[in-house]
Amino acid sequence: MIEGLLGFGAMFALMALRVPIAVAMGLVGVVGLGLMRSWPAALSSAAQEFVDIGSYTLSVVPLFVLMGNFVTRAGMSRDLYQAAYALIGHRRGGLASSTIAACAGFGAICGSSIATTATMARVAMPEMQRFHYAPSFAAGSVCAGATLGILIPPSVILVIYGIMTEQSIGALFAAGVIPGLVAAGFYLLAASWITRRHPDWGPPGEKASWAVRRKALGRIWGVLALFALVMGGMYGGFFTPTEAAGVGAMGGFVFALARRALTWRALMEVLGESARTSAMLFTIVIGASLFANYLNFTDLPTALRSFVEAMDVHPVAVIVAICFVYVVLGMAMESLSMMLLTVPIFFPLVTSLGFDPVWFGIIVVCVIEISLITPPVGMNIFVLSSVVPSIPTTAIWRGVMPFVAADVMRMAVLIAFPALSLWLPKWLNL
Amino acid sequence: MKRLTTLFTAVAAIALFAMMLLTFADVFSRKFLTNSITGAVELTELFMLVMIFFALPLASMAGEHIVFDLLDKALPRMLLRWQQTLSHGLTTAIFGGAAWVVWERAQRTAEYGDTTSALEIKIAPFQTLASVMLVVTALVHGVLAWRAARGADLPQHDETAAREAS
Amino acid sequence: QITLTLSSWVPPAHLLTRAQSDWCGEVSKATSGRIQCNLLPKPVAPAPATFDAVRDGLVDLSFSVHGYTPGRFTMGKVAEMPFLGDSAVATSVAYQRIYEKHLAKLDEHKGMHVITVFTHGPGVIFNNKKAIATLADMDGIKFRVGGGVVNDVGKAIGANMTLKPAPQSYELMSSGVVDGVWFPDESIVSFKLDKLVKYRTAVPGGLYNTSFALVMNEATWKKIPKADQDIINKMSGEWAARFIGKYWDETDEKSRQVQKEAGVQSITADAKFVADFKAKTAGIEDAWVKEAEGKGLANAAAVLQELRAEIAKVK
Ligand code: NA
Ligand code: NA
Numbered sequence: 001m002i003e004g005l006l007g008f009g010a011m012f013a014l015m016a017l018r019v020p021i022a023v024a025m026g027l028v029g030v031v032g033l034g035l036m037r038s039w040p041a042a043l044s045s046a047a048q049e050f051v052d053i054g055s056y057t058l059s060v061v062p063l064f065v066l067m068g069n070f071v072t073r074a075g076m077s078r079d080l081y082q083a084a085y086a087l088i089g090h091r092r093g094g095l096a097s098s099t100i101a102a103c104a105g106f107g108a109i110c111g112s113s114i115a116t117t118a119t120m121a122r123v124a125m126p127e128m129q130r131f132h133y134a135p136s137f138a139a140g141s142v143c144a145g146a147t148l149g150i151l152i153p154p155s156v157i158l159v160i161y162g163i164m165t166e167q168s169i170g171a172l173f174a175a176g177v178i179p180g181l182v183a184a185g186f187y188l189l190a191a192s193w194i195t196r197r198h199p200d201w202g203p204p205g206e207k208a209s210w211a212v213r214r215k216a217l218g219r220i221w222g223v224l225a226l227f228a229l230v231m232g233g234m235y236g237g238f239f240t241p242t243e244a245a246g247v248g249a250m251g252g253f254v255f256a257l258a259r260r261a262l263t264w265r266a267l268m269e270v271l272g273e274s275a276r277t278s279a280m281l282f283t284i285v286i287g288a289s290l291f292a293n294y295l296n297f298t299d300l301p302t303a304l305r306s307f308v309e310a311m312d313v314h315p316v317a318v319i320v321a322i323c324f325v326y327v328v329l330g331m332a333m334e335s336l337s338m339m340l341l342t343v344p345i346f347f348p349l350v351t352s353l354g355f356d357p358v359w360f361g362i363i364v365v366c367v368i369e370i371s372l373i374t375p376p377v378g379m380n381i382f383v384l385s386s387v388v389p390s391i392p393t394t395a396i397w398r399g400v401m402p403f404v405a406a407d408v409m410r411m412a413v414l415i416a417f418p419a420l421s422l423w424l425p426k427w428l429n430l
Numbered sequence: 431m432k433r434l435t436t437l438f439t440a441v442a443a444i445a446l447f448a449m450m451l452l453t454f455a456d457v458f459s460r461k462f463l464t465n466s467i468t469g470a471v472e473l474t475e476l477f478m479l480v481m482i483f484f485a486l487p488l489a490s491m492a493g494e495h496i497v498f499d500l501l502d503k504a505l506p507r508m509l510l511r512w513q514q515t516l517s518h519g520l521t522t523a524i525f526g527g528a529a530w531v532v533w534e535r536a537q538r539t540a541e542y543g544d545t546t547s548a549l550e551i552k553i554a555p556f557q558t559l560a561s562v563m564l565v566v567t568a569l570v571h572g573v574l575a576w577r578a579a580r581g582a583d584l585p586q587h588d589e590t591a592a593r594e595a596s
Numbered sequence: 597q598i599t600l601t602l603s604s605w606v607p608p609a610h611l612l613t614r615a616q617s618d619w620c621g622e623v624s625k626a627t628s629g630r631i632q633c634n635l636l637p638k639p640v641a642p643a644p645a646t647f648d649a650v651r652d653g654l655v656d657l658s659f660s661v662h663g664y665t666p667g668r669f670t671m672g673k674v675a676e677m678p679f680l681g682d683s684a685v686a687t688s689v690a691y692q693r694i695y696e697k698h699l700a701k702l703d704e705h706k707g708m709h710v711i712t713v714f715t716h717g718p719g720v721i722f723n724n725k726k727a728i729a730t731l732a733d734m735d736g737i738k739f740r741v742g743g744g745v746v747n748d749v750g751k752a753i754g755a756n757m758t759l760k761p762a763p764q765s766y767e768l769m770s771s772g773v774v775d776g777v778w779f780p781d782e783s784i785v786s787f788k789l790d791k792l793v794k795y796r797t798a799v800p801g802g803l804y805n806t807s808f809a810l811v812m813n814e815a816t817w818k819k820i821p822k823a824d825q826d827i828i829n830k831m832s833g834e835w836a837a838r839f840i841g842k843y844w845d846e847t848d849e850k851s852r853q854v855q856k857e858a859g860v861q862s863i864t865a866d867a868k869f870v871a872d873f874k875a876k877t878a879g880i881e882d883a884w885v886k887e888a889e890g891k892g893l894a895n896a897a898a899v900l901q902e903l904r905a906e907i908a909k910v911k
Contacts, residue, residue, distance in 0.1 A: 018502075018517040020495035023524050037654065044652035047535035048645050050528060050564075051557050054479035056471045056761065062446055062481065063453065168767055237772020239457045240764065246453025253450070271443030272488070278446075279485035280494045296638045297601075334496050348637065376500050430770060460738070460773070466758045538648075545667035548747065548759060552667075 004300030007032045011291065021337050022280075022287035029290030036297045045293055049286045056242070058285070060159050060169070062278035063245030064111035067154070069270045070252025071109050071226065073261045077119040079219040080105040085127070086208040086216035093195030093202030095131060096141040097188055099124040103145030104184040105220070107152035108227045109252070111159070111245075113372055116149035117142060117380045121387040127205070134201035135391045137194055140399025143380040144187055144406075147369035152180035154230060154248065157339065157368060159241070160285070161361045164340070165347050168358075169241035170234060171430035175358050175421045176365065182420060183366075183410050190406040226251045235428055281336065288340030301345050308349060315353040319415055322346055323367055330371025335379060339368055355418075362421040366414060370407045373400040435491070438484045445481035449474055472546035479556050483563035490521075490570045511581055518575035522568050529564035536561055598820060599632040600812075603655040605639040605646055610786055615843040616659060616810065619711075622839075623831055627824045633657075647811065651707040656816040662807045663744030670891045671699040672807030673884050674900055675715050676745035678877050679801030679870065681907040684780075684848070685841035687805060688714035690906035692837035698899050702892055709817040711810040711828075712836035716780045717848040718802025719746065722793040723776025724769070727863055729797070731872045738774045740765055745880065746778060746804040752877045765789060778803055781848040781855070790854050796862040800870060810836060 007028050014024035026046070034042035071077075084098035084105070091097065099120060106116050121142050128138035150157040153173035162169040195202040208216070230248040233239050239247055256262045262270075295301065308318055329338055343364065350360045372380045375397045385393055414420055456470040489495060497517075502510065536557035544553045577583055600620060604613040613635070620633035641649040646660040662672030675691040695713045721728055725737050731753060738756045741747055750757040758774050762783070768774045769792045777789065780802075784790050820828065831839075855862070865873075881900060888896035 014520075015498040016501065017520075018497050018499065018513050019520055020497050020517075022495060023521050027520075027524055033654075041649075041652050041654040043531045044535075044648065045640070045654050046528065047531040048641055048648065050532050050560060051479075051535055051539075052642065052645060053482055054475045054556070056475050056478075057764075059449060059453075059474045059478050062478070063450060066446060066450060166763065168770075170767060170771060233457075234771065238461060240760075240767050240771055240773050242764070242767075243453050243457050243773075246450050247457055249450045250454040268439065268443055271446050272439040272485075275439075275442035275446050275481050275485035276489040276492060276494055279442075279482050280489045280496070282482050283486065283489075283495060292638070293640060296636050296640065301637055332498075332500075334498075337496070344638065377498070460758065465756055469759075471759055471761075542665070542668040544665050547663075547666045547744065550666065 001303040004298035022283040025287035025291040029294040032294035060245040066274040067249040068110035074256040089205035090207035100145040107148040111154040111156040113149035117146035136395040136399030139396040144403030171425040174425040186406040326367035442484040469549040487567040514578035522571040525568035533561040600656040675807040684844035686910040688837040688841035708811040719804040721797040781851040
């Protein structure tokens with residue numbers, strides 16, 4: 001127990017030194033293992049983690065990242081936004097609602113919420129600024145809406161959760177669909193609540209004629225086709241979830257080509273950016289695995305389990321407590337490393353209490369979504385402010401708060417009704 | 431320098447693109463030509479190694495590794511400079527150490543004669559390559575540490591590093 | 597007192613995890629608690645890296661499959677040939693005897709103290725399309741297989757194979773990417789495939805097998821006092837092979853019960869099937885003989901013959 005906590009302490013100290021998070025985790029892991037076991041063993045396990053990163057199951061990560069970058073390049077976020085705008089943009093707060101709806105749609109073809117933020121910020125922010133939306137409200141709706149990118153399948157975070165806990169990725173993806181729609185619904189409610197209280201924050205946009213609507217809706221067939229290709233192929237027996245990423249990337253590539261969005265240079269940029277992002281993600285995976293190797297030799301997970309058993313509280317209380325811990329951790333921690341560090345500790349506890357591991361995956365993704373938009377460390381906020389530097393970070397923080405409240409309510413619903421997550425995978429026999 | 435970055439980008443890009451084509455071709459061939467492509471899994475794994483380790487120094491160069499940078503605003507410039515020097519210095523040592531252990535592992539893999547299962551491709555050269563690229567990554571951080579010590583490119587808070595974590 | 601740290605890359609309830617822990621428990625009992633065992637909650641390394649993890653002292657005791665690191669272990673393939681035997685106890689014990697007599701001296705387990713080598717139960721054909729009674733019935737059925745000899749077997753008979761890691765079997769079958777698997781009975785339950793397969797074809801002697809070793813870190817072994825080493829030696833080799841083999845045979849049997857309850861139709865391949873199969877796979881044995889002789893095993897063909905003879909003898 002003590003060793004485990006010391007390890008966490010050392011890691012946070014290194015992080016405060018501005019050492020890359022991946023390096024901090026890896027260093028503490030190796031040193032801890034060296035002290036507890038032996039130095040040759042610790043160094044050998046470090047070497048192993050580096051060479052094992054070239055694994056078939058992990059190949060799904062760069063391929064989903066690539067797919068997201070291709071569809072971004074193909075301008076599919078713009079199509080989605082325009083379709084949503086044509087339908088609901090003329091209502092009060094309609095542009096914010098359109099943003100949320102377009103985010104949900106984009107989430108269905110992109111596995112990363114950061115990529116969703118970056119692209120939706122470019123598409124939706126200028127429109128909302130043109131109609132004089134309150135900057136905080138506009139920014140809040142983009143940041144929050146974009147978190148749907150990792151709940152609605154495909155999702156890089158769900159994939160990594162699935163690999164870590166040996167759960168079926170197909171089941172996890174299916175489990176994310178209904179909670180993703182529920183989440184989008186809660187966000188829309190939050191947006192309408194805000195504009196009811198402050199009508200001047202979200203004035204209505206232009207009303208589109210039916211002809212315009214039909215045309216705008218006609219443009220999103222690409223998104224639907226790509227979603228159908230990936231999900232249909234996966235659940236229809238054409239390919240595995242691991243292969244779905246490659247096929248999806250190929251689909252994104254074809255669309256980007258067909259829309260003449262790819263020059264040689266642009267292709268190289270997309271590939272290079274995806275490769276760099278993957279390298280960065282995998283460095284975190286290596287660092288976190290080394291840290292987890294070290295935790296494996298401490299008794300932290302078992303100690304936590306006996307502690308909880310001794311408390312003898314209702315299992316749901318344990319889940320609520322875990323969510324609370326996550327929300328607090330998620331304020332200051334980067335999301336992927338948070339998941340990689342905590343799931344090895346919480347997962348055995350949660351499953352021993354009889355909860356469904358797939359359902360817990362959805363809960364984990366939901367708390368990670370919250371961590372992406374809570375200050376001070378919220379990746380979506382950082383990305384948005386890098387795309388639209390004119391909005392002060394504090395305004396964005398204020399803007400996301402109602403959506404964080406919506407997230408908390410959604411969490412309560414998902415905890416109270418596990419069937420919302422588990423019905424679809426069950427129906428699909430996964 | 432520029433040429434080297436272009437080369438690394440090209441290698442990583444080709445490896446990633448090849449992974450994509452290979453997966454697609456494998457699915458296609460299984461579905462319509464009744465047979466999987468021999469060695470698709472192991473080729474994917476080798477492409478992964480190439481892509482990751484060629485892209486790694488590029489990610490370091492672009493400052494894309496995620497750091498906890500909340501204190502940047504609060505710290506005085508002087509302290510920030512030392513903090514930067516120290517963290518890049520430490521990162522240099524870590525990647526250097528990683529290069530060394532992976533090198534040793536590559537030697538042993540060569541000694542074992544490990545190959546992939548279907549195509550029987552030797553694995554050791556790929557691990558050696560990973561080790562070399564880890565040296566390059568360490569060098570990148572070494573240069574960054576040196577620059578930080580001289581007060582060059584200290585972090586601004588509105589750093590636009592594309593952090594595409596989740 | 598010495599505490600052995602154990603790691604297992606299969607789930608806690610899997611027979612291999614239990615067999616390993618129980619074996620260590622027996623050692624602990626026999627040494628009056630001077631040797632203790634501590635099973636880690638999580639595996640320290642994936643299966644292919646486990647031998648290295650033991651060699652480097654990350655853990656003291658663990659097991660792995662020789663074929664997971666192609667190119668490294670040639671000798672283990674002798675125990676993976678088609679039609680070796682119907683019980684894991686028999687093939688394991690005989691394999692261990694042959695190992696001791698002929699293979700150990702080639703020192704393929706550098707830096708590790710080998711407790712025992714062993715195999716799983718006979719490899720069986722499973723699928724969800726049709727009952728397979730002849731070789732021709734396999735046409736048009738896509739199988740997931742692992743690497744190593746089983747891959748060579750698949751190639752030799754011209755089966756439509758997808759080479760994917762074993763834990764992906766459920767995903768592959770449930771999504772319809774493959775129609776069947778080649779596995780020992782045990783794996784049908786441990787990979788939760790019992791609801792997915794519909795037809796089972798048992799092949800007398802087994803379609804293929806897999807070679808494993810249970811190994812201890814060399815330095816840890818040297819730390820153990822001579823008296824306790826002697827005790828462990830008595831519980832190693834054939835004793836341990838039989839010990840683990842029993843777990844495998846029992847689990848295979850249980851799995852067959854589960855399959856029956858799940859309504860899996862089972863048939864046994866007839867003599868013609870076996871003869872056709874043998875004709876097509878004869879080259880695999882020859883290839884191994886050549887490879888093994890290249891690596892310094894004199895008279896490899898005789899060793900393989902001896903293994904078959906030995907399996908027939910084991911009770
Ligand atoms: Na998504
Ligand atoms: Na946060």
